[in-house]
Amino acid sequence: MAQTLEYPTGLTTTEAAFIENSREHGRLYIEQPYELYTTENHEAWRRLYTQMTPLWDRYANEHFLRGVHSLCLDANRVPKLDDVNRFLSPLTGFRAKAVSGYVPAYLFFESLRNREFPTTITIRDSDRLDYLPEPDIFHDIAGHVPMHTDRAFADTLVRFGECAHTAAERVSAIRDPEVRIHRLTSIIKAMARFFWFTIEFGLMSTRHGLRAYGSGLLSSHGELQHSLESPLVQRYPIQLEWAVNQAFEIDHYQPLLFVVDGFDHLFWLVDRLERSMREGKLDNVAPGEPSVSEADVSSFLAS
Ligand SMILES: [Fe+2]
Numbered sequence: 001m002a003q004t005l006e007y008p009t010g011l012t013t014t015e016a017a018f019i020e021n022s023r024e025h026g027r028l029y030i031e032q033p034y035e036l037y038t039t040e041n042h043e044a045w046r047r048l049y050t051q052m053t054p055l056w057d058r059y060a061n062e063h064f065l066r067g068v069h070s071l072c073l074d075a076n077r078v079p080k081l082d083d084v085n086r087f088l089s090p091l092t093g094f095r096a097k098a099v100s101g102y103v104p105a106y107l108f109f110e111s112l113r114n115r116e117f118p119t120t121i122t123i124r125d126s127d128r129l130d131y132l133p134e135p136d137i138f139h140d141i142a143g144h145v146p147m148h149t150d151r152a153f154a155d156t157l158v159r160f161g162e163c164a165h166t167a168a169e170r171v172s173a174i175r176d177p178e179v180r181i182h183r184l185t186s187i188i189k190a191m192a193r194f195f196w197f198t199i200e201f202g203l204m205s206t207r208h209g210l211r212a213y214g215s216g217l218l219s220s221h222g223e224l225q226h227s228l229e230s231p232l233v234q235r236y237p238i239q240l241e242w243a244v245n246q247a248f249e250i251d252h253y254q255p256l257l258f259v260v261d262g263f264d265h266l267f268w269l270v271d272r273l274e275r276s277m278r279e280g281k282l283d284n285v286a287p288g289e290p291s292v293s294e295a296d297v298s299s300f301l302a303s
Pocket residue numbers: 135139144200215216
């Protein structure tokens with residue numbers, strides 16, 4: 001760890017020399033150089049956490065609230081991943097694993113299959129607390145990881161990982177390279193959409209009414225309330241066929257959200273996602289966002 005002191009301090013989304021250096025050297029999986037966080041970084045965490053706490057009480061699902069409690073997150077300081085993992089691992093076997101940036105799709109899903117969650121360690125600039133299109137440690141640790149303490153949810157993430165494995169296997173049997181890439185791109189798009197409308201932006205029907213379980217909602221001060229109360233949002237019971245064919249955009253509040261009945265329901269849906277894949281129903285999903293990068297496609301082909 002001592003060698004990290006050679007970097008200027010600061011692990012801010014827009015400026016982090018340690019992260020830039022890791023990327024330049026091709027290091028995707030990294031340590032969390034905790035001593036590099038500045039007072040401003042900790043202050044950004046504190047303000048985000050303080051803003052979200054009353055909103056979580058009102059709009060988050062109970063599994064998430066139990067998770068926040070189990071992880072013993074400090075409201076005042078950016079968490080140490082080792083501390084988070086000490087509470088998390090005994091519950092579901094999941095661990096938060098520090099990364100330097102975007103993890104190509106197959107590697108991301110493969111990590112989930114191994115109960116490892118690729119975790120961003122930078123934190124947003126304190127001038128832009130509410131909306132951030134890219135993940136930061138608040139989104140990943142305060143938005144995602146509390147759910148990973150729940151066994152049914154954790155098993156669902158592993159099932160997602162297994163789907164990616166099935167996808168890679170399925171396309172590897174296709175001889176024609178053009179057809180292989182077309183089908184793979186479509187399957188990755190379908191998986192990304194399904195992940196988006198569930199893990200990132202999902203709503204759940206509970207005995208107290210609708211609650212959020214999607215991490216994009218649970219880490220956004222503005223969108224959490226909007227997602228559950230605004231008449232501008234369409235909220236429908238989830239249908240697999242709809243979700244995998246539905247485009248989405250990441251640069252504004254979501255106008256359409258899908259509702260699950262619980263995590264057993266979500267697990268069952270991921271099972272159906274895999275079955276649909278095997279039956280060829282994801283080979284030609286509707287065009288539109290998200291775009292699938294070459295890095296995402298290559299990550300599947302190289303598996
Ligand atoms: Fe996320």
